[in-house]
Amino acid sequence: MSNSGKSSTIESSQGIDSPSASKHRSSYVDQEIPSEQAFHQTHLSESPDGGISAWLAVFATALITFSTFGLLNSWGIFQAYYEENLLVHTPPSTIAWIGSTQYALVYLPSLATGRLFDLGYFKIPFFAASCVIVTCTFLIAECTQFWQLFLTQGVGLGVGCGFLFSPAIVIVSQWFSKRRGLALSLTTVGAALGSILFPVAAQNLISSIGFRWTVRVFGFILMVTMGTANIFLKRRLPPINVSGGLFNLKAFRNRAYSTYCVSGIVILLGLYTELTYISVSAVTIGVSKHFSFYIIAIANAASMFGRVSSGLLADKIGALNTMAIYTTITGITTIAWTFAKDETQLIAIAIIHGFSIGAYISLYSAPVVAMGKMEDAGRRVGMFMSLIGFGGIAGPPISGAISTATGGFTGAGYYAGGCIIFGVALLLVARYLHLRRLWGKF
Template sequence: MSEKSLSIEALQGIDSASEDRHHLSCDEKTRATTPNDQETLDKQSFRKLVTHVSEAPDGGFRAWLVVFAVALVSFSTFGFVNSWGVFQAYYEEDLLRHLSPSTIAWIGSIQYALVYLPALATGRLFDLGYFKIPCFVASCVIVACTFLTAECTQYWQFFLAQGLGVGVGCGIIFSPTLVIVSHWFSKRRGLALSVAAIGTSCGSTVFPVAAQNLIPLIGFKWTVRVFGFILMATLGMANILLERRLPPRNVHGGLFNLKAFRNKAYTTYCISGIMTLLGLYTVLTYLSVSAVAIGVPKDFAFYLIAIANATSVFGRLLAGLMADKVGALNVMVPYTIVSGIMSFAWPFAKNESQLIAIAAIYGFSYGGYVSLFSAPVVAMGTMEDAGRRVGMFMSLIAFGGLAGPPISGAVRTATAGFVEAGYYAGKSINTRSLSER
């Protein structure tokens, strides 16, 4: 959808509450003006409101400072969650080695799902103006549960603290921040979202590398505590810098706006998002484990996740620059096709070099998709309802993130290898690509 059409929809989406705020002043001016003067005043008032709602600065110090704050949020939420593959490998070999890979994967999959699932509620709350307090409370929950993870010894403890606690905290913060970026950027929205998403790449790189180097030196407990201190600093700064531009709007409707699904493009996009997440996190979850299985040294296997997430920086930036020129969907389709192909190729890697190449290419393509996946949703309606619309989308695709890694783990266990798991992931991702073409 073009920016011009988006502006037209924004005009159409101005509700009666906005008109009521100007009704009194317009009536007062009507008493002292002619019909022609009244028409002029009405047009000027309408133009002021339209400028306030639809026009974004698309740059400037304050706008880019908000992008930096969103990058800190991405670092602390998706960046931390995307390092799950390191925990999966460590738990399989040490703390939870008596459990199956599929059972352990539920901790990570519940994290992935909960980053998206609360968006249904938080998106609606954001539209109504409730953001600062939920953001602060969720930040405290993430930090507290990270410190609690260091004290866990049993599976149910890890599931509650690392899976549920960290996941819910991340989910409360993540979705509204994507809408905040769209408050400040319109024509350059793709670039702004991609720059903000670099925080995810940085976090996904820093945490695995730190774990690899710190666990042998200070042990698992203190390594996780260091992560807690890092999150305390990054989330604290983000809470100070985050600021919405547009005022809250009480758009008609409840928590779940079924009318949005009358738009066939929106419905198709939601379905395709679920399919993508059914396979998207398989490679990131099992990459290190599969490397150890073919004889790659454990010390090096942990770095594969960091390599994938580091190369995603370039995928995110390039995707953002291209999206502003040719459209987000036109960029996302080839990116997801490459991700699917790499998922097929991953189980056939025989040595370190091949795994590095697959990790790098997969990270590049995966990063391009996740940096833009909210942009089409924002463009499928008015900005006043963007929080709820993005929230519904993210809550729906959460079910794909929840089921994907455990299904991959079950396939791996049943087939005693990773080949079928790779086929499963690749087919899920490429089914999404075909549905969008």
């Protein structure tokens, strides 16, 4: 069938039959959807690996990670503030559901956004999600009860962030091939910067202008960053109507992909535990409440160097190999964190933990993209991210429940660190299944 024939078929299935109607197609779709053959012939040439448009896509995605993961990774400051002020009578493990819901919903909507992106629906959903996260941030300032915070900060902010992140990292993957590891790691430098700025700003602003105006300042910052990202982010390849629905079960016939998905769920069960509770645990060993807020900022500052170095290393030895090394260190420091006896030890552990944790978040999409065709990458990445979201939503509350039951953080550290290390073992199994040998660049 010719390209025009396929385009007509697609338009008819969407209720656009007349020539005049076709001129007014929804701006959801960036371009005409070509046939799969034409896509392969004209668009799957070597990625430019540079140029103004490519680096603007990296910059825009860095602004997105600043606005999403940068804010979400600062959850520890909200956890501590809510425990000590706004939600004094609510158990810490219950409060943690707000943060874990945020983490999970960054991933869960990816099942829909990945498929929509492959079909060409990108611009308007992206703009709408940007408006949602800005609006929800302003609404947090008006909340006084747990259920209000859960709906706005947990569900609303989480879903909004989830509709932004997955399409952005696929766009960067379209622009880069040989330098993809570096490009993806540079996008997450934005998350590291946000994870530094938001905790430090909160620590200084809450005491001077109060919690409500501090959150409003965050909202104004997001208006600027997300507005800029909407201007500069654009895809390189046109959409294509790849066969299959929202959830492509055939992808799981690839045992390497299936194992990789399971490893992601297990790793997420423990990945965010330390960042969630490190501020609270700092106070229990004698660190001042004023300085405890800075512990998260210190860890996230270290993650900036870890993200860039892991990207450079990934281009040399492979993304999965790099993730395995760095994430093993993350698991070890998650266990070690609970044994810190003073401020100096806690800072040292936070620096090492922050340096290592950024590699997984920076690179986890790269192996998924490499496990199939580029035209289906959005859906494949979306399925992976949606699945690991279940680990993200369950992990911090489980750790909180263990901490409450045991009267300390040691048990939670063993649980979270053990999950991470076991997940790394599954990463190595996925590498073997993909390469058919014990070692190789992947």
